[in-house]
Amino acid sequence: MKGIIVLFLALVVLVIVPAVDLAFAAGDEPGEYVDRRVIIWNLFFRLMTVAFVVGAVVSGTIIWQVWRFRESHPKAKPTPYEGTDW
Amino acid sequence: MVVELAKPRPIWQIMFSTHHTDVGLLYLIMSLAFLFMGGALALIIRAELFLPGAQIIGDAMTFNRIFTVHGTTLIFLFILPFASAVGNYYVPIMVRYKDMAYPKLNAIAFWMIPPGGALVWLGFADFTWYATPPYSIISAPGPAADMWIFGLKILGISSVLGAINFVVTILKCKHPDMSIGQVPLLAWSYLTSSLIILVAIPTFAAALLMLLTDRLGVSGFFNPAMGGDPIAYQHLFWFTFHPEVYVLVIPAIGMMYEIIPRFSRKPIYSYNSGIFAFVLLAIVGFSSWAHHMYASGMSFTEKTVFMVGTLAAVPASAMHVYNFIATMWNGRIKFSTPMMWAVGGIALFFSAGAGGVANAAMPLDFSTHDSYWVVGHFHLFVMGTIAFGSIGFLYYMFPYVTGRMYNETMGKVHFVMSFIGTVLVFFTQHILGLYGMPRRVFDYPPIPEWIAMNQIASVGAMIIGVSMVLFLINMIYSSGKGKLADTDDPFGVGGKYYYPFEAKNPHH
Numbered sequence: 001m002k003g004i005i006v007l008f009l010a011l012v013v014l015v016i017v018p019a020v021d022l023a024f025a026a027g028d029e030p031g032e033y034v035d036r037r038v039i040i041w042n043l044f045f046r047l048m049t050v051a052f053v054v055g056a057v058v059s060g061t062i063i064w065q066v067w068r069f070r071e072s073h074p075k076a077k078p079t080p081y082e083g084t085d086w
Numbered sequence: 087m088v089v090e091l092a093k094p095r096p097i098w099q100i101m102f103s104t105h106h107t108d109v110g111l112l113y114l115i116m117s118l119a120f121l122f123m124g125g126a127l128a129l130i131i132r133a134e135l136f137l138p139g140a141q142i143i144g145d146a147m148t149f150n151r152i153f154t155v156h157g158t159t160l161i162f163l164f165i166l167p168f169a170s171a172v173g174n175y176y177v178p179i180m181v182r183y184k185d186m187a188y189p190k191l192n193a194i195a196f197w198m199i200p201p202g203g204a205l206v207w208l209g210f211a212d213f214t215w216y217a218t219p220p221y222s223i224i225s226a227p228g229p230a231a232d233m234w235i236f237g238l239k240i241l242g243i244s245s246v247l248g249a250i251n252f253v254v255t256i257l258k259c260k261h262p263d264m265s266i267g268q269v270p271l272l273a274w275s276y277l278t279s280s281l282i283i284l285v286a287i288p289t290f291a292a293a294l295l296m297l298l299t300d301r302l303g304v305s306g307f308f309n310p311a312m313g314g315d316p317i318a319y320q321h322l323f324w325f326t327f328h329p330e331v332y333v334l335v336i337p338a339i340g341m342m343y344e345i346i347p348r349f350s351r352k353p354i355y356s357y358n359s360g361i362f363a364f365v366l367l368a369i370v371g372f373s374s375w376a377h378h379m380y381a382s383g384m385s386f387t388e389k390t391v392f393m394v395g396t397l398a399a400v401p402a403s404a405m406h407v408y409n410f411i412a413t414m415w416n417g418r419i420k421f422s423t424p425m426m427w428a429v430g431g432i433a434l435f436f437s438a439g440a441g442g443v444a445n446a447a448m449p450l451d452f453s454t455h456d457s458y459w460v461v462g463h464f465h466l467f468v469m470g471t472i473a474f475g476s477i478g479f480l481y482y483m484f485p486y487v488t489g490r491m492y493n494e495t496m497g498k499v500h501f502v503m504s505f506i507g508t509v510l511v512f513f514t515q516h517i518l519g520l521y522g523m524p525r526r527v528f529d530y531p532p533i534p535e536w537i538a539m540n541q542i543a544s545v546g547a548m549i550i551g552v553s554m555v556l557f558l559i560n561m562i563y564s565s566g567k568g569k570l571a572d573t574d575d576p577f578g579v580g581g582k583y584y585y586p587f588e589a590k591n592p593h594h
Contacts, residue, residue: 044453052440054440055436058407069350078418082581
């Protein structure tokens with residue numbers, strides 16, 4: 001549970017802090033629209049870079065898991081719970 | 087003993103029963119019927135958009151009617167009733183009670199759905215599933231619009247009655263030896279989503295009444311000509327329907343919590359974090375409704391608040407994904423059809439969530455608002471996560487419901503085709519949105535990129551359509567002629583199942 005809480009807090013920081021930063025890239029003042037737009041697209045690409053990196057890691061992990069922990073894998077072994085009424 | 091189809095009974099016995107598995111079966115059959123009806127409308131939409139210009143639908147009004155009924159059907163008449171089907175089968179057994187807390191109320195909640203669905207389908211309204219004013223109150227042709235409003239009213243009451251039943255069953259009828267901290271995560275998902283319904287739906291119920299009286303001309307809540315404000319409707323609508331997104335997705339995640347440990351042959355990695363994430367999603371679901379309305383002229387501060395509120399859902403969703411990954415780690419995973427759907431659902435859930443982060447970021451939302459990006463994002467959630475979790479669970483519960491096994495090969499082909507089709511349709515729609523194509527359009531200019539991407543999406547939709555035909559054949563054939571299932575362990579993975587099979591109380 002501790003690990004999960006630490007992970008949760010880390011995710012909160014990772015998501016919310018850049019998001020607030022992103023929000024303040026958008027201004028309401030007329031005349032600054034073009035510059036703001038450039039900043040927004042810059043942030044968009046940065047955000048997408050982060051999203052794709054995280055996505056690649058998570059998706060890669062899932063794909064690897066599917067391959068490695070399938071029951072037909074040569075190294076597959078029974079889990080400690082098999083044969084019990086878990 | 088309840089194995090529904092292996093021991094056939096007269097249909098009227100099931101129809102007039104209040105037993106939870108009978109009501110669950112009725113929910114199941116009806117929700118699948120609406121899945122195919124709503125899906126057929128989706129194929130018509132995609133066929134129309136295959137090329138610019140009118141293809142198979144004569145006019146824009148008919149097109150609007152088709153996508154309105156498509157959305158309404160699949161959300162209110164497939165996803166929600168399907169969740170109720172699973173909940174009816176499993177929740178009483180999981181909390182070790184003989185039935186739902188209020189069996190007659192349960193049957194009434196089900197029997198409100200057919201008339202609600204009939205009103206939606208016979209009316210065939212054209213104002214989108216948002217029924218956004220001022221169009222819906224001034225111009226939308228009646229009686230279709232009024233029938234839609236009454237239909238949704240009935241479906242909303244049905245949802246509230248069902249939610250009351252789930253909450254009372256779980257909190258008050260669970261076995262005295264069982265603490266709330268021992269209730270399985272699938273039942274927890276029903277508890278949290280039911281609580282969301284109870285808080286959220288009354289707001290929409292009020293909005294529907296206001297919409298109706300506005301249409302009748304006796305009030306002007308949302309009518310600018312009478313001093314009303316259409317934006318107020320959007321607030322009321324999204325206060326209900328952003329949390330409703332979690333009402334749809336939380337049971338699907340709960341179903342994955344049942345499938346993934348079972349086929350990984352080990353318990354869930356962190357039960358407590360699963361509960362924590364469900365509760366957190368239920369709470370933050372109410373702090374983000376106005377992210378659908380960034381373009382409606384809110385102040386900068388309001389937009390920032392709702393953006394942060396929306397992004398607060400990301401850690402909770404990520405906790406589920408990491409919980410699933412940690413559960414599969416070091417398992418000995420059997421990739422039967424339900425597991426394939428569940429793992430595919432997780433992968434697409436993550437992708438949909440990543441797109442949602444960009445959507446929720448207020449400055450970026452202006453680039454994607456009302457574009458096909460939003461269509462792709464929303465559908466990736468409802469198809470890629472909710473429908474995948476639900477269909478996977480349908481395969482999982484199939485031997486318990488029918489006493490027979492489905493055809494495993496056809497189930498896997500169904501999954502592979504649906505996965506490819508889903509990626510083709512909804513990932514492409516994201517890109518189409520970034521290229522500027524607006525949503526809800528009957529026709530579009532012949533821009534080469536738009537045409538190419540629409541064709542990819544339409545081909546993907548046809549692949550899903552074909553896979554669904556295979557699914558239908560598999561379900562019908564296997565329920566009558568399939569191999570008899572070993573109902574103690576139909577998937578050969580061991581462990582303790584929660585069987586509808588174990589519901590041994592006599593039928594009411």
